[in-house]
Amino acid sequence: MSGPTKKVVDVAFKASRNIDWDGMAKLLVTEEARKEFATLRRAFNEVNTTLQTKFSQEPEPIDWEYYRKGIGSRLVDMYKEAYDSIEIPKYVDTVTPQYKPKFDSLLVELKEAEEKSFKESERLEKEIAEVQELKKKISTMTANEYFEKHPELKKKFDDEIRNDYWGY
Numbered sequence: 001m002s003g004p005t006k007k008v009v010d011v012a013f014k015a016s017r018n019i020d021w022d023g024m025a026k027l028l029v030t031e032e033a034r035k036e037f038a039t040l041r042r043a044f045n046e047v048n049t050t051l052q053t054k055f056s057q058e059p060e061p062i063d064w065e066y067y068r069k070g071i072g073s074r075l076v077d078m079y080k081e082a083y084d085s086i087e088i089p090k091y092v093d094t095v096t097p098q099y100k101p102k103f104d105s106l107l108v109e110l111k112e113a114e115e116k117s118f119k120e121s122e123r124l125e126k127e128i129a130e131v132q133e134l135k136k137k138i139s140t141m142t143a144n145e146y147f148e149k150h151p152e153l154k155k156k157f158d159d160e161i162r163n164d165y166w167g168y
Contacts, residue, residue: 019044 021041028034062083067076134141134149147154160166 025034025037028037062080064076064080067079137145
């Protein structure tokens, strides 16, 4: 095998070795996501197997002498000449250049979304820690201690009292 087909097979084989399927599977939360992931992995393996078997093999050379003995040299020579004159065109990839910029921009968006997600996760973890701390202290905490942590709430209550608004 040579040319683009071999290149595709080689790339697919290398890609399959570099994929951390187990690591990705650990990140999945829902059962539906796990099923979809298993389907994706199965499809990837099927395509990869097909590429490895079907397209990685060179065709067996034709034994022209065998056919000359049985059919006759004139007819076999005519077929051999026709067979040798066949030129298989080289594959020219016109799709990848079109989609590579789109893919690269999606990767950039992905990285930005990932960073945003990490920042949001950190913020939420801090908020959870604050709520858990408050939960521990709430039974012994005074209103003044609570208002020290939440001055906007103290201002709201003070404004309501000042304006003689008691909620009804």
